[in-house]
Amino acid sequence: MHQPQMMKQNSWLDRRIQSLFPVALVSVLIVGTVRLVLDDLRSNHSQIFQLYGKPEGFKHRKPVFVSEKDRFESGCNVFEGSWVWDNVTYPLYTEESCPYLVKQTTCRRNGRPDSFYQNWRWQPNDCKLPRFDPFKLLDILRGKRLMFIGDSVQRGQFESMVCMVQSVIPEGKKSFHRIPPMKIFKAEEYNASIEYYWAPFIVESISDHATKHTVLKRLVNLDSIAKHGKSWEGVDVLVFESYVWWMYKPTINATYGDPDNIEEYNVTAAYKLALETWANWLESNINPLTQQVFFMSMSPTHLWSWEWNPGSNENCFNESYPIQGSYWGTGSSLTIMEIIKNILQELKTNVTFLNITQLSEYRKDAHTTIYGEQKGKLLTKEQRSDPKTFADCIHWCLPGVPDTWNQILYAHLLQKHQIFCNLKENKNFETIY
């Protein structure tokens, strides 16, 4: 009884995803490609390890003072709550104050007339999120690397994090390098880095290379991760994400075992196999005493306005306010969510799942719409006059929703730091921290 119903629902969802995701996705994929091509040209071909030369001023390992109001109760579900208007403390930075924002995210500069989307604060029902303090984050990251791994949505979160801390670092004490498939921001005096690694499927695929990949054709190597993993080894904080690239069609071409044997896989089956490969990598490469791993839940899309406004037939374009009341879009697959949950539960390595889907679901107002890029360029006047075709309802404007994801990530880092600091009292500090 239960099973056929599930399948019916799934195939219905699949059909919808099949018919409606492509248009939006093509733009996402092209943006991603062009971006990386540009990054490639701009990069100075230096090797990553050269960035980790001997920095100055790291000698003084200052303790981070974690006060009572920095903590959030461990019982509190920070993912349940509501968006409250707060034009006093938000946004946490401005487009002008952050030189590292790419054109894809600077909606206001690209012509978006309203700015309300920048002024909402996420308020959990049962507690308060700690206020973001860039100095504290830098102290936590002293001598460490924080790396975001995933697709272009994840790149938005990376840029948000860089913008949230960079303003407190003086000119000349910070740097930004593009070394495809990575981007690396360094706070020199802290010997701390915030990095991004392009891996849209987490496991290896033909979409991993900056220049040599086709946009629509995709082929995922579900059991291959070693090449990527080399760059993740020893990184202190790893934040993974992968979703929208899988959802282009209900099936996906992939290999497993024999690299010459290409087969069409169910997306859900393929996703599961890929995550298992990733899980195995974690189990044999992560040192839980020195490394922390996070997994971001899917970032929701707002492609179909009839989902929150029955009877309409638009998308996220021209939306200025968050959704009130309960809402979950059909683009956010609970089947995929379940797969992630099951895999994380079986892991020996602790992975913190940041379930940001629900809170972001409300934010139909916060996507780049027609004020982002397509094929590496801002939309033309003609394209802008056709938001039904050209609005991007996948990516987010910055400042915006990804800042909240980072505030939650920060809250977890603070909490963990607190635990390490307590450990210090009875163990040798240097060996753990």
Ligand SMILES: *[C@@H]1O[C@H](CO)[C@@H](O)[C@H](O)[C@H]1NC(C)=O
């Ligand atoms: C902040 O929002 C309030 C309430 O909407 C409004 O009255 C006020 O003018 C706003 N302040 C700024 C600086 O935008």
Ligand SMILES: *[C@@H]1O[C@H](CO)[C@@H](O)[C@H](O)[C@H]1NC(C)=O
């Ligand atoms: C600087 O940070 C890197 C990366 O975390 C680390 O490998 C290196 O040991 C640090 N250097 C010093 C001198 O602390």
Ligand SMILES: *[C@@H]1O[C@H](CO)[C@@H](O)[C@H](O)[C@H]1NC(C)=O
């Ligand atoms: C898989 O590859 C074949 C051969 O290139 C192609 O015809 C088919 O459309 C692909 N399937 C998907 C789901 O992309």
Ligand SMILES: *[C@@H]1O[C@H](CO)[C@@H](O)[C@H](O)[C@H]1NC(C)=O
């Ligand atoms: C996908 O997987 C489900 C459950 O495992 C199965 O019922 C369905 O037939 C599969 N779909 C395709 C297109 O292979």
Ligand SMILES: *[C@@H]1O[C@H](CO)[C@@H](O)[C@H](O)[C@H]1NC(C)=O
């Ligand atoms: C946007 O919405 C407002 C009302 O909410 C409407 O007056 C306006 O015409 C819309 N703009 C476009 C370009 O659709």
Ligand SMILES: *[C@@H]1O[C@H](CO)[C@@H](O)[C@H](O)[C@H]1NC(C)=O
């Ligand atoms: C994430 O949050 C959603 C909405 O609150 C919930 O339905 C889902 O079960 C959660 N996922 C996990 C893995 O906890």
Ligand SMILES: *[C@@H]1O[C@H](CO)[C@@H](O)[C@H](O)[C@H]1NC(C)=O
């Ligand atoms: C993993 O997390 C659980 C619950 O937070 C904790 O009890 C356990 O000690 C952690 N294990 C490691 C290896 O950090």
